[in-house]
Amino acid sequence: MNTKTLLIRYDEIGLKGRNRRHFENQLVSNIRYALRDIKNIKIDKIHGRILGRVDFTDAEKCTSRLTQIPGIASISIGNSMEPDFDKIAQLGISLIQSKLQVLGKLKFCVRTRRSNKSFPFTSKEFDFEVGSRIMEALSSNGLSVDINHADFVLEVEIGPQKTIVFDNRVSGLSGLPVGSSGQVLSLLSGGIDSPVSTFKLINRGCRVHSVFFDNRTFLGRGGYDKVVRLAHTLNRFQGGGKLYVISFQAIQVAIRDHCTDSNRVVLYRRMMYRIAHALAELKNYQGLVTGESVGQVASQTLKNLMAVSCVVPMSILRPLIGMNKQEIITHAKQIGTYDISIEPQPDCCSVFMPNHPGTSCKIKYLEADERLYPWEELMSSALDSMETIDLDDLD
């Protein structure tokens, strides 16, 4: 079999102390799961790195999938070959040339690691011999040497049995491997923010399930379809996620018909938090995730955040709390949710939005409003009719 070596590096896990092995094992397990359909693949954990051996035809596909797995800092595809300057330089030329053609100019360097100390050249000598051959061939095409800020690093590992030459590193997501930090429940809408907050927690090692509050009788099924696609897109980074769909129209209508106009939005959110909390308790999830960011809309002032948080005795994780909209949009584009989020879809019918939503709702008045409609009964009925979607089934 003509194989290639995948060198999979991690960063944050390397800073862990005695429990480092737990994180490493979780990452190896996640990698094996993500590449489970690749034939004849072999994944091993060796000296603080993870090495994979795959058929050369699968190497690119595997690399692409590994870039979607939290916990991996970078991946390189390696070729086993003889420790011959000319042959290694030739491979380097072919790898660099294609990038040079696209970019016009490129800074590069060679980095050699030599675990076979009987090899007759030092690492630095090896760097020079290979690097000078590559420069000779490509310097007139715009290639230059820069050891500290190279765009392309040709890495060479000279071991006792074999020498491996690695292509440029492909960046991964970094963060922590999913499954190492427990399970949480994200309040997912069809907007831009909540998919990003969901991803942020996935990238901190949580398995994130999502709950969507659906009002299709008023808004149609378009919002539901969009959230299913968003949840499915996010599940690619973790696997094993679930999407819970709660029918919210009866609650919204009751609040609309019985409560103070300016309190409506906060009252809707208090009900969403309560339902999410009850669901998280039921499923043994350890926190709620929201896409709130201070001051973004009326319901996200500090006072209103307090007014919604106080209804649930559970951690509320708000990874976007200090981010501005443009930063959130940049993240959304990186994770592939932005284009889905901006598809036009009514997300709140004008009939439910008050003309002047309150920015500083007082808890005693919110509680007084909540005595005007049977929220406990409506919440119980919403949970009873909940739909559960296993996101792996959509693959």
Place this chain on the structure above:
Amino acid sequence: MIYLDNAATTAISPKVMDVLKESMDSDFANPGTIYSIGLDAKKKVERAKQDIVSALNIPPTHKIVFTSGGTEANNLFIKGFCFSDKKVAYLGLEHPSILEPLAYLGSLGNNPHSLLEYQTEGRLDLKQASVLTKSQSQLLCLSHVNNELGTVNDPVSVFVTLHINSPDTRLFMDGVQAVSSMKISSKMWPGLAAYSLSGHKIHGPKGIGLLVYDSKLSITPIIHGGRQQDGVRSGTLPVPLIRAMARAIVLAVERIDEMQDHFNFLNNRLVQGLCELNDQLPELDIRFNSLVTDDLQKQSPSIVNFSFAPVEGEVLLHHLEEKNIFVGLGSACSASSKKPSKILTGIGLSEEEARCSLRLSFSGNNTIEDVDLFLKEFSIAYQGLYPTFRE
């Protein structure tokens, strides 16, 4: 399922489907090639074209060019005929596939002349036609049947008026909504510079339409390529789609008397039922946006548009959807904005009234039971929603 949104699209007819399947299977050859199977395919296209010519009474003075649909046909004629300096007038109540190409011409410095102030009941008021002479318009664009209201601009009456009052103005009509409910008379063609059609509005396939145009006119193509169709519209001809559309047109024309009676029957039942609901429910205030008349010169019986403020049409649509009843919005919002389209506001409704409206459009597949069930569920949904919308 009860489907009452046939102005949006129609279900493909079984007879059309038979043609489509058979042709997909057998007519794979490129009709632009010179070997026998290509020539056979070309013959089938010519035959389909002949069937369309006969069904629609198209005279030899006019040519047919196949397009990807009504939108392309409208774009082809407006851009191809008017680019870049011919003056154009339009009513202002047309489909976006007319309004947007006109706006595009405007962006190039050739501003179209809106006749919206001369509309009456959604039609061009023909008494005002002399304004076209003053504006030196060389082309007038109108819908034969308006897509949201069903109001009719009768081609023969418009042409006769133009001939007398503004003889230098040619007439282009969007016929996409017309063929299913209007008789296409041979008398209309001499007055028409061009006329557009779409397959999927008449139980044919999507992705095919046509432009009938006066062969004396020079049309600059907007799609360039292998010079098919005299170079007016390049691209390999989709033989199965053309044959299927031809079949759909023939079937629509064959059944037009029967369909007009059927649509009148459904229309009367719907209008009567809505009037009865209006009398029974104190909170309901129906306003008909389309004309309540049997006069086919003024109104297509296949479209009924009505308002019922304060309940939003979109919310009512979704409530009906829950009951498996599918209707159209009275005023379609554009994908990028919440503003209602200009048709209902153009005939004098406020934006709120425009949003609180539905459009029902019939096909031969609808029955009186469909209308009755719609009326029942509309009444239930309206009564349920009214308290929520009442301020």
